[in-house]
Amino acid sequence: MASEIKGWDRNQMAARAALELEDGMYVNLGIGIPTLVANYVGDKDITLQSENGMLGMGPFPYEGEEDPDLINAGKQTITELPRTAYFDSATSFAMIRGGKIAAAILGGMEVSEEGDLANWMVPGKLVKGMGGAMDLVAGVGRVIVVMDHTSKHGDSKVLKACTLPLTGKGVVDRIITNLGVLDVVPGGLKIVECADGVTEADLRAATEATIVG
């Protein structure tokens, strides 16, 4: 059944998410598939924010050129660019909370039809913390969640209501999954497009949330 439908792989999801970005945007990318989005921005003039205190994040350093004073929010060594600016954590989250960052592309565990996002905690499992995710979803202009549409067991992760503790309530604007793209609209979710080889019927069948239109 639904398990046979694959749709987009990780890189195709990242490439689709990159289409959301426009020239001149300041953007924060989360850990996982969202990090891959940077590989698909092409010629667009995008400035990446790293919430530990940097605008204008560059690629990973060449071997031997790692700098312990220069890391991203995932604690990975990175590099700077001619446009780079550094600042402290309070300033970093002032620009996030203040709505100066145009968009955040984040991973997710569950999204609800009202735009609730759960991506930081599974009760009973190891709790590592929310990091900057709650601030990002509360503050940035547009929140785009990139995740698999269903769990390994085939259960929908696009739900009427989240079952996991929330990262933010009513914060998600668009969901990009391996099966397609959905927008959070009044009354539920609206199908924007289906992934390659996925029909609208497949997408509906794999979605627990209300689909409108």
Added chain:
Amino acid sequence: MQKIYGSAAEALDGLLFDGMTIAAGGFGLCGIPELLIAAIRDAGTKDLTVASNNAGVDGFGLGQLLETRQVKKMISSYVGENAEFMRQYLSGELELEFNPQGTLAERMRAGGAGIPGFYTKTGVGTVIAEGKEHKDFNGQTYILETGLVMDLAIVKAWKADETGNLVFRKTSRNFNPPAATCGKVCVVEVEEIVPAGSLDPDHIHLPGIYVHRLIQGQHEKRIEQRTTRKRQEA
């Protein structure tokens, strides 16, 4: 106005007491006050409440104070890299207060700026908001968070002049300036102390008014996630 001390232990002399609260700069292992943390471990001060974005790793950074059971409570946003932390937390030996990262940074900044509380939309509708005052402004709901004022701030900077004016380097700045401001006393470790007048006054990141004691020392600066690309990709 003599702020320069010979060692981390001397700089902390008379400042440490059991049950005290400490704000520590750093993000992961980047820009952590590693010399001052080691000196607090050696001093054996107990029942500490530590506000720090992360809790170090096993055996390094704040992980050292966890190993010796000197920490009673952590106020952090992310603690995933420390097995000993998790063991103590799950067994109930260690208290943990999760703060969203931006809320933690702003709590330090506000506390240091004489602002006892502030409203934020971060965490509204989540467990973070439970038990906190909610208030609407312009049709949006916000929650009340409090400023942090800590007994001691421990901070790492790149350079200082003799009067404590600080310059940070790249992303090692992170939580260090807000942590510095929220301490009743602030002790700073740097890689180099230079004569007054040799730093450009327009390029000071944190003025010396926030810095009470200062040491220079050798830093290990451990890398947590070494990621590189191959040269032929260039």
